[in-house]
Amino acid sequence: MITAAPPLLAIEGLRMRYPGGDEALRGVDLEVSEGEFVSVIGSSGAGKSTLIRCINGLVTATGGSCRLEGRQILGLSGRELRLLRRRIGMIFQAHALVDRLTVMENLLSGRLGYTGFWRSALRRFPPGDVAAAFQLLERVGLAGFHDRRADRLSGGQRQRVGIARALMQRPALLLVDEPTASLDPETARRVMTLLRELAREHGLSVLANLHDVGLARSFSDRIIGLRHGEVVFHGKPAELDDEALGVVYGTEAFSVA
Amino acid sequence: MAENGTDSRPAPAPAGAYPRHWRRPPAIQSALARRLLAAGLVGYLVFAFLNIEIDVPRLLQGLPRGLDFLRAFVWPDFTSRGGDIFRGVMESLAMTLVATVIGALLSLPLALGAAGNFAPRPVYHACRAIIALGRTFPEVMIAIFFVVMFGFGPLAGVITLVVATIGFLGKLIAEDIEACSMAPIEAMRATGATLPQILVYGLVPQILPRILGLSLYRLDINFRESAIIGVVGAGGIGATLSTTFDRYEFSSAAAILVVIIVIVLLTEHASGIVRRRLL
Numbered sequence: 001m002i003t004a005a006p007p008l009l010a011i012e013g014l015r016m017r018y019p020g021g022d023e024a025l026r027g028v029d030l031e032v033s034e035g036e037f038v039s040v041i042g043s044s045g046a047g048k049s050t051l052i053r054c055i056n057g058l059v060t061a062t063g064g065s066c067r068l069e070g071r072q073i074l075g076l077s078g079r080e081l082r083l084l085r086r087r088i089g090m091i092f093q094a095h096a097l098v099d100r101l102t103v104m105e106n107l108l109s110g111r112l113g114y115t116g117f118w119r120s121a122l123r124r125f126p127p128g129d130v131a132a133a134f135q136l137l138e139r140v141g142l143a144g145f146h147d148r149r150a151d152r153l154s155g156g157q158r159q160r161v162g163i164a165r166a167l168m169q170r171p172a173l174l175l176v177d178e179p180t181a182s183l184d185p186e187t188a189r190r191v192m193t194l195l196r197e198l199a200r201e202h203g204l205s206v207l208a209n210l211h212d213v214g215l216a217r218s219f220s221d222r223i224i225g226l227r228h229g230e231v232v233f234h235g236k237p238a239e240l241d242d243e244a245l246g247v248v249y250g251t252e253a254f255s256v257a
Numbered sequence: 258m259a260e261n262g263t264d265s266r267p268a269p270a271p272a273g274a275y276p277r278h279w280r281r282p283p284a285i286q287s288a289l290a291r292r293l294l295a296a297g298l299v300g301y302l303v304f305a306f307l308n309i310e311i312d313v314p315r316l317l318q319g320l321p322r323g324l325d326f327l328r329a330f331v332w333p334d335f336t337s338r339g340g341d342i343f344r345g346v347m348e349s350l351a352m353t354l355v356a357t358v359i360g361a362l363l364s365l366p367l368a369l370g371a372a373g374n375f376a377p378r379p380v381y382h383a384c385r386a387i388i389a390l391g392r393t394f395p396e397v398m399i400a401i402f403f404v405v406m407f408g409f410g411p412l413a414g415v416i417t418l419v420v421a422t423i424g425f426l427g428k429l430i431a432e433d434i435e436a437c438s439m440a441p442i443e444a445m446r447a448t449g450a451t452l453p454q455i456l457v458y459g460l461v462p463q464i465l466p467r468i469l470g471l472s473l474y475r476l477d478i479n480f481r482e483s484a485i486i487g488v489v490g491a492g493g494i495g496a497t498l499s500t501t502f503d504r505y506e507f508s509s510a511a512a513i514l515v516v517i518i519v520i521v522l523l524t525e526h527a528s529g530i531v532r533r534r535l536l
């Protein structure tokens with residue numbers, strides 16, 4: 001008998017309530033298949049960051065289910081949670097690099113989950129990891145930058161390092177939280193193009209929060225619209241018309257235009 | 258007239274009746290309360306001055322001795338007690354270095370525990386309490402306590418300086434940890450790193466220059482303190498200084514003070530250079 005392979009990531013009825021706060025997620029359902037690029041759009045405060053933070057346990061969901069490669073990942077803790085996180089690369093806004101470390105150290109920090117404490121503290125990473133870092137650095141267009149301190153890079157360069165760091169983990173899934181915030185439109189587009197290409201080359205699935213609808217339209221296979229912690233849109237980029245945008249962002253915002 | 262710079266005319270008055278005067282609102286709203294507070298403050302100052310008993314005959318008596326002391330500074334005597342001074346300085350330097358290194362190392366875990374963004378509540382309160390305790394008492398009092406406990410000598414001095422260093426560095430480093438950016442730390446957590454790895458990669462680079470800078474700063478404070486606590490029996494150059502005073506050997510005392518001043522200036526200068534390099 002042939003059964004369809006389970007989606008890489010399957011989220012059902014995901015709920016999240018911050019201590020002493022409102023519900024940031026109220027029953028979110030979502031699937032990401034192997035190799036798929038899914039964007040999440042929504043106004044500030046809609047729950048986009050909370051959604052992807054729940055997936056790798058940076059915040060603890062208060063209800064629902066979340067499976068990676070068929071395995072329940074909510075409720076993991078300690079060593080199990082760390083092993084899970086190695087499978088999930090995360091790309092943050094550009095300021096999430098460690099400023100005072102070199103580009104090479106930032107890249108190698110992607111291997112921390114695979115490296116013992118003393119080896120990592122003394123910067124004695126396995127030769128394979130070092131070679132992979134040099135290769136990735138060249139691939140993201142930063143060959144020769146390995147000894148540069150991260151705070152001496154431009155916004156676009158920093159985000160390339162952020163992408164390379166996540167890929168150093170050799171993850172199955174990439175979680176991306178507003179990678180282009182604080183970048184100019186041209187740089188943002190280049191960073192997204194690079195991200196999209198690298199995801200294809202490595203056969204990675206991507207779940208990306210994007211605040212820019214234009215970017216979400218041009219780079220995604222599928223778009224999820226989130227509003228007040230609920231999925232209010234779900235479809236292909238072409239299906240995201242003005243009416244759908246009105247639902248996601250509130251009609252007020254578009255009635256003016 | 259040129260558009261920028263030289264035009265000193267006031268802004269044209271807008272039409273309509275806008276207020277033309279504005280004052281910053283006072284911190285205390287009620288004028289009566291303000292006056293009472295000011296009157297109370299002045300009254301207390303006058304009262305306090307009247308309470309300092311100035312004993313004129315005693316002042317006149319002490320004047321020649323004070324002059325003797327000042328005169329000794331013109332010819333400080335480095336030689337009669339040269340050996341004692343050298344041993345005292347060496348002991349103080351050793352006390353200072355050992356105490357600063359031990360204190361800095363101990364203050365790190367304490368500072369982490371006292372940082373609200375890392376420590377759970379109970380740990381946070383415990384560590385803050387320890388730090389507060391270390392900062393409450395002046396070094397001289399702590400020194401007297403440890404001299405009573407461990408007897409005269411540099412051991413009591415070292416322990417005193419360690420306690421003071423922990424209080425000082427613990428508080429300042431905890432505040433640096435609280436002020437550091439959480440984004441890189443969260444990024445390290447997301448890689449599957451263990452807590453020690455997260456600290457080494459995400460936190461330490463953010464605070465290391467300040468840790469080193471503050472430790473160097475504490476190093477020259479500790480040297481000065483070692484001279485003071487020596488007077489109550491905690492070893493070092495302070496003990497030598499105390500002896501010379503007891504024997505009215507003002508020229509030797511002056512020599513010791515000159516040595517202390519020179520060393521403090523040197524360490525301050527050196528630590529200033531190093532700190533500037535670090536940042």
Ligand SMILES: Nc1ncnc2c1ncn2[C@@H]1O[C@H](COP(=O)(O)OP(=O)(O)O)[C@@H](O)[C@H]1O
Nearest residue numbers: 018021024042043044045046047048049050051
């Ligand atoms: N650490 C937190 N503690 C309490 N409430 C939070 C926290 N982080 C986010 N929230 C709340 O959860 C909701 C969703 O926030 P977030 O996921 O950051 O939205 P988005 O990323 O779409 O802007 C908001 O109402 C926000 O105020």
Ligand SMILES: [Mg+2]
Nearest residue numbers: 048049050178
């Ligand atoms: Mg967000």
